[in-house]
Amino acid sequence: MDTNDSLRVASLWHSMHAISQQLSPVNGCSGIELLEADTFDLHCFQSLPGTKFFVVCEPGTPHMESLLRYIYELYTDYVLKNPFYEIEMPIRCELFDINLTQAVQSDRVALLGR
Amino acid sequence: MQFFGGSEISPSPPVPTASGNNAHMMYVFNRNGVCLLYKEWNRPLHTLNPQQDHKLMFGLLFSLKSLTAKMDPVNADKGNLGVPQLPGQGCSFHSFRTNTYKLSFMETPSGIKIILVTHPKTGDLRESLKYIYSLYVEYVVKNPIYSPGSPIKSELFNTALDQYVRSIS
Numbered sequence: 437m438d439t440n441d442s443l444r445v446a447s448l449w450h451s452m453h454a455i456s457q458q459l460s461p462v463n464g465c466s467g468i469e470l471l472e473a474d475t476f477d478l479h480c481f482q483s484l485p486g487t488k489f490f491v492v493c494e495p496g497t498p499h500m501e502s503l504l505r506y507i508y509e510l511y512t513d514y515v516l517k518n519p520f521y522e523i524e525m526p527i528r529c530e531l532f533d534i535n536l537t538q539a540v541q542s543d544r545v546a547l548l549g550r
Numbered sequence: 551m552q553f554f555g556g557s558e559i560s561p562s563p564p565v566p567t568a569s570g571n572n573a574h575m576m577y578v579f580n581r582n583g584v585c586l587l588y589k590e591w592n593r594p595l596h597t598l599n600p601q602q603d604h605k606l607m608f609g610l611l612f613s614l615k616s617l618t619a620k621m622d623p624v625n626a627d628k629g630n631l632g633v634p635q636l637p638g639q640g641c642s643f644h645s646f647r648t649n650t651y652k653l654s655f656m657e658t659p660s661g662i663k664i665i666l667v668t669h670p671k672t673g674d675l676r677e678s679l680k681y682i683y684s685l686y687v688e689y690v691v692k693n694p695i696y697s698p699g700s701p702i703k704s705e706l707f708n709t710a711l712d713q714y715v716r717s718i719s
Contacts, residue, residue: 475622
């Protein structure tokens with residue numbers, strides 16, 4: 437999936453998230469948190485300013501919410517606090533990428549090496 | 551995905567996981583987006599008028615299906631985003647959950663979409679949706695007076711559906 441497709445998927449996800457709030461039968465809906473499909477699960481975390489982080493994983497993978505929260509912490513530390521990073525632009529911060537990969541790898545090892 | 555597993559005509563209803571009146575509402579759409587049935591059991595909040603609500607729901611499901619087919623990490627060949635998918639083609643989602651509700655979705659090979667909106671802690675409702683589809687086949691499709699594509703007005707179907715939904719979690 438190339439950059440254009442990623443952008444399209446992301447913007448589609450943003451609108452779906454908003455529409456799901458409109459269709460709620462009860463007050464106080466904050467949007468889709470988990471989407472379950474045949475071959476994958478998609479977990480979504482929305483931060484207070486509205487930035488959405490979503491992760492695609494194997495069906496039934498546990499602890500994705502805590503992983504997303506940890507990624508949000510990494511985002512605030514390595515991206516937002518970076519003085520050269522422009523808001524709303526694609527993220528090209530090396531430290532963020534390194535720490536992100538580390539977090540996902542350690543998560544994978546922890547889950548597989550039970 | 552094998553749709554019709556057993557050889558029984560009417561499978562027995564799946565065992566309910568918990569008791570209580572958990573369902574909020576239910577939609578049934580056909581492949582053209584016509585809302586064949588809308589039932590409401592518990593819906594305190596109405597954001598839009600019924601026509602807009604049905605269109606929005608259908609649009610949401612259409613786009614989510616397109617998104618899941620594109621995001622699928624398993625299938626190598628994916629169409630472009632936004633291209634209408636045939637029923638059964640590509641990966642499809644079966645439910646999504648928010649903090650206030652859980653939406654369970656099933657699409658049959660004939661394009662009939664059954665949607666059930668329930669409490670967020672509800673378990674997997676795929677078997678229940680299959681049973682509801684079998685009710686639809688028994689009471690609606692086999693009714694000689696019913697014309698496909700028109701809203702469902704069968705009393706027997708409504709009663710059986712109501713009874714069943716109230717008995718599941």
